[in-house]
Amino acid sequence: MTEFVLAIEWEGFEKDKYVHTVLEDNILPPYIAQCRWFAGKARQIKQLKVKDAVHFDEFIFMTFESKYEEGDSELYLLPLSFVEEGTQEIPAKGILSKASMDEKIGYLVDAIYDVNFRNALFSSVYHKQTYKQSNNDNLVFFNGKAFVAESEVIDSFLPNIDSSNSAMVFGDKYFLKLYRKLFTETNPEAEMVEFITQHSEFRNIPRFAGSITWKRADNAEITFAVMVEVIKSEKDDWSMTGDYLNDFLVAFVDGNFQIKESVFGKVALLAHRTAEMHKALFALRGADTFNAEPFDRQYRRFLHQKMENLLERRYNLLTDNYLRLDEQAQTLAWKFMESKDLILDFVDQVLTRPLLSYRTRIHGDYHLGQVLATENDLVIIDFEGEPESTISERKIKHSPLKDVAGMIRSYHYAVSAKLYNSAETSEIDELQLQRAADRWYKLIKDTYLEEYLSVFGNPHPLFRDNNEINYLLLFHLLEKAVYEIGYEVNYRPSWVKIPLKGIAEVLAEVEKLRR
Template sequence: MTEFVLAIEWAGFEKDKYVHTVLEDNILPPFIAQCRWFAGKARSIKQLKVKDAVHFDEFIFMTFEAKYEEGDVELYLLPLSFVETNTQDISPKGILSKASMDDKLGFLVDAIYDVNFRNALFSSFYNQKAYDQINKDVLSFLKGKAFIAESEVIESVLPNIDSSNSAMIFDGKYFLKLYRKIFAETNPEAEMVEFITQNSDFKNIPRFAGSITWKRSNAPEITFAVMVEVVESLKDDWSMTGDYLNDFMEAFVDGNFQIRESVFGKVSQLAVRTAEMHKALFALRGAEAFNAEPFDRQYRRFLHQKFENLLERRYTLLTDNYLRLDEQAQFLAWKFMEAKDMILDFIDQVLTRPLFSYRTRIHGDYHLGQVLATEDDLVIIDFEGEPESTITERKIKHSPLKDVAGMIRSYHYAVSAKLFNSAETSNIDAQELQRAADRWYKLIKDTYLEEYLAVFGSPHPLFKDNNEINYLLLFHLLEKAVYEIGYEVNYRPTWVKIPLKGIAEVLAEVEKLRR
């Protein structure tokens, strides 16, 4: 925290160049360096620039740009509040600077730490307020079907969550996610959760309770926050699957191959909930952003080009890091590189083969960690989409089998990580471990896929026939495994064999199709 006292006024804040300069040069750099939500800490910052001030009650939503020596410019949201000295016990990590306003001394703080700011937020949701700005923009508070509060006076807390956004919980019932890194478009999560809640009876998501949107007169809307129901969960499905695998591993070490029937029950339940989510997102008419669309030429070209570009980047990455890999990973990487022509031929088919299935909005970053286990059911969370994709790309409609492939890959990761990285199995032959992992994975994969497709029945517009299902599923399984190589080479080189093994399995199926 800086020692000097910054004189501020909310009126005209957006034009106060002196305050902007002090913030940019002296206050923001040390403050954001200790913020979990600031993603640029490891990069060389060239410039910080205050951009906009959106007025709200007695507070301001300030946006600022982070420009780096290399890479894209990022836009961040920082709500500001002035808190008088001794009126609140503000957490030190929320204080930007000592400040004065209207001859009063206090602090300029990240407003989420100010209870008055949180109270004003909830009151604005309750009354569905809209705050007009001097430039004809509007800050709009919308409440959804899940918002059933009977009073605008409510208690709030900041949960201890390590996240790239900021969270607030109101009355133990409503969870508000304030986006920190923002984009010049509405956030896909807010759109998805609102659409599912308002247009279907699917209840296995944190249902939409509201959103805060900056509606700009001469530019696209920007989502500041989304509010949903609080979900009382036991753990996420990745952790729960890990528990199942502990039982499996213990039996395997004792010489037995066994999977409890309750495990197949939970896999089936997840498959059904996945299918119900996709049915809730499927619409042939209604909101244009959610209408199902065919596999037209433009989309096919996008899919083809994206996969080809990804493939080239991963081949380069593996070539550059080949000597860092262990012997098994090197063998699998070599097989992957040898199969380049076959993979390119398989990818090329998406341009020309008949595809009469439909595509729609999907979750986009679907894996076991995105599912919460409650007492007797499952809840699907986090609809922001694939982290490496742009917001525009996250809203592109795909076959729901892209989500299915993501979940199947997640199961493959779960069993591989458990069997190959546990002390209990360290003395067991690698080939024996691989056979056990493959058998577990196949049984779980087949159960999940069969139960998922059974929910839709046949025919269904999303899935023309088994030939199309088979091709699209293999396409997205291969794409997902190739995508995974990037993270593993950079952060967990000993795990790179997991996606490479996944690629080998898909290529075996592709080879069968060719024959």
């Protein structure tokens, strides 16, 4: 049987219906099924549709739409390159099809695997080039403060990272993230990293080095990629915290409650860097999308409605799955459901209570895994925001205490996972484990909050007074823990007690406030 060879031409590719049909029906379905970045593998695909071809040098940024039997469609980015046979070694996972172009035989490949494509990307960032399209769109390459390349020529490679996007490293100096799932707005990560780098002195992020943006004639600006400086890290803070907890676990099994002083130092450092990040974002006033804003009526209604909807979904989920939970989780779930009136009364207060603090852009998906530990410091990464939220929602300004709540919940997860899921503690009474986890968590939480707030001084426009700080922190701790229930019930039922315990602690504080 003769091997199929797809005849392609870049000129007029966007109107080549035959090639589109072959891609949609024969080539894309098996190819994307083995791609980590394609998020629709578990869903029933109704149709794949080639949408756009953005020309760039000798390559094309192709977008395609994935329509599903249920739910919204998604738009994906797949850069394409033609590689002549025998000129480069392309891994099998990068080859879409055997192909011909200009009477040459070769392969149609995902362009990230083509060194010539990567060279062209870097050169275009270096020269800040703009590629005009026939439909009045523009593909715009830009470089920022952290881009200090002396030449447009640089070595590149693809790091072994399993991610929903694609990564390229240039000269061990620059890290380029190519976004695969596209939205018809600028990616929040590109905005956040660029503005913090360009307009503040905060250095504990991978600084902005460049971006690739598709500026369409309809005024939409779609981020294809962002480039930042490479951070040489030892591990992320989740792993480092796990190391600290290993020491704690050994002492605990021997009958001692012991936290090394260096652990408190690292927690305080993270709190300090978090506060500096938030001060930098607040200091960016004057840029339209970063102006600090008050807790106006519209935002209060948004916050209230979102929380009510979330609570309703989680109550229904727990009711449907109650019998799957272990005894302790059932007790905590029952307490959560019994407290519905108390929780709704607490949530209702966001509509009426005085809130004179300000809100700003925030990280939005802040936890220990988003912090890299370098030799002497910490670096905050991944500013894309909450994965399940829309791009518009990720850009909504919140109290920075929403990030703080995310990090505090991450510490709670770290200690709970370590004590409940270690072989060394399998014979220890559950109440004893709970007491130890609670004590560790409280000490770490208090250390983190004390250092974080000390960086701002009192008063500060972001935090008007302690009453507002207490309410907003409890609100976002509750929101985060309720959100976490969804993942745990669906994927790790034995862990659902962790967010439920977090909710119980918030409820205890809410009852104190009410009294």
